[in-house]
Amino acid sequence: MSDLFIVVGTFALCYAAIIGYAARLHLRRRRVKD
Amino acid sequence: MNRIRILLGTAALAVAVGLWFAFTSPVDRLQGEFSRIVNIHAPFLWVAFLAFGVTALASIMWLVKKTPRWDRLGEASAELGVVFTVTGLFTGMVWGQAVWGRAWDWGDARLATTAVMLFVYLGYLALRGATPDPEMRARRSAILGAVAVVQVPLVYFSVYMFRTLHQTPSIRPDGATMPREMVVALLVNFLAITYLYVALLIARLDVARAEERVAAEADLAGDAVKPPRLTEVEDV
Numbered sequence: 400m401s402d403l404f405i406v407v408g409t410f411a412l413c414y415a416a417i418i419g420y421a422a423r424l425h426l427r428r429r430r431v432k433d
Numbered sequence: 434m435n436r437i438r439i440l441l442g443t444a445a446l447a448v449a450v451g452l453w454f455a456f457t458s459p460v461d462r463l464q465g466e467f468s469r470i471v472n473i474h475a476p477f478l479w480v481a482f483l484a485f486g487v488t489a490l491a492s493i494m495w496l497v498k499k500t501p502r503w504d505r506l507g508e509a510s511a512e513l514g515v516v517f518t519v520t521g522l523f524t525g526m527v528w529g530q531a532v533w534g535r536a537w538d539w540g541d542a543r544l545a546t547t548a549v550m551l552f553v554y555l556g557y558l559a560l561r562g563a564t565p566d567p568e569m570r571a572r573r574s575a576i577l578g579a580v581a582v583v584q585v586p587l588v589y590f591s592v593y594m595f596r597t598l599h600q601t602p603s604i605r606p607d608g609a610t611m612p613r614e615m616v617v618a619l620l621v622n623f624l625a626i627t628y629l630y631v632a633l634l635i636a637r638l639d640v641a642r643a644e645e646r647v648a649a650e651a652d653l654a655g656d657a658v659k660p661p662r663l664t665e666v667e668d669v
Binding site for chain 1: 441448452455465466467469470473477516519520523524527531629633636637639640643644646647
């Protein structure tokens with residue numbers, strides 16, 4: 400069970416980083432629009 | 434903007450499908466749950482290779498055509514390549530710690546060449562940040578972008594050239610070393626993450642275009658309020 404927890408955490412961290420990158424793009428785009 | 438939202442939304446959906454396949458496919462008997470990590474590890478690094486290949490192509494096109502769109506594409510793709518290399522290395526380290534008993538080994542050819550590739554592309558982004566003149570920035574980064582891509586085949590073939598810790602690919606032209614369900618899950622994730630890269634690249638290019646437009650407008654406004662050159666004013 401703890402192995403699955405580590406694997407899910409790894410997936411979550413990677414996709415959180417990518418979502419963070421996309422959110423940064425969104426904020427930059429909004430700043431330019433304003 | 435709507436087009437970008439649709440693209441990113443469908444990419445999120447594709448990733449969700451990939452996750453479903455990754456967590457419902459069978460696991461390796463020895464590696465257990467950790468074998469699921471390959472479903473994102475290999476696609477992340479494939480996309481990093483693709484991204485650096487696109488940067489090289491855009492760099493060569495800039496050197497030929499000298500148009501800003503190629504410079505924008507080179508930068509956007511290199512940035513994404515760095516993101517996917519970092520996530521690819523991280524997933525590999527978690528898997529390595531569980532299966533090899535160590536997260537990192539500088540003696541391993543695949544790990545060392547991938548780390549060097551990451552540092553070179555971080556250098557590419559730093560070089561861009563350190564060159565304020567757009568023309569000079571585009572020229573310098575195009576030369577580096579066109580040369581740095583030699584690392585991609587070096588990283589890929591490192592496992593064949595040096596027999597160190599990292600294994601050769603699990604899917605080969607003569608067949609796969611894993612069951613069909615695992616291969617299907619891996620291929621679905623390859624497609625989903627490649628689509629995610631394309632969606633993020635288009636979103637990144639949209640931001641770059643908008644920022645350049647605003648910078649150009651600011652320059653024009655700056656010209657309008659510049660004081661007259663007094664040396665050119667004739668006496669009356």
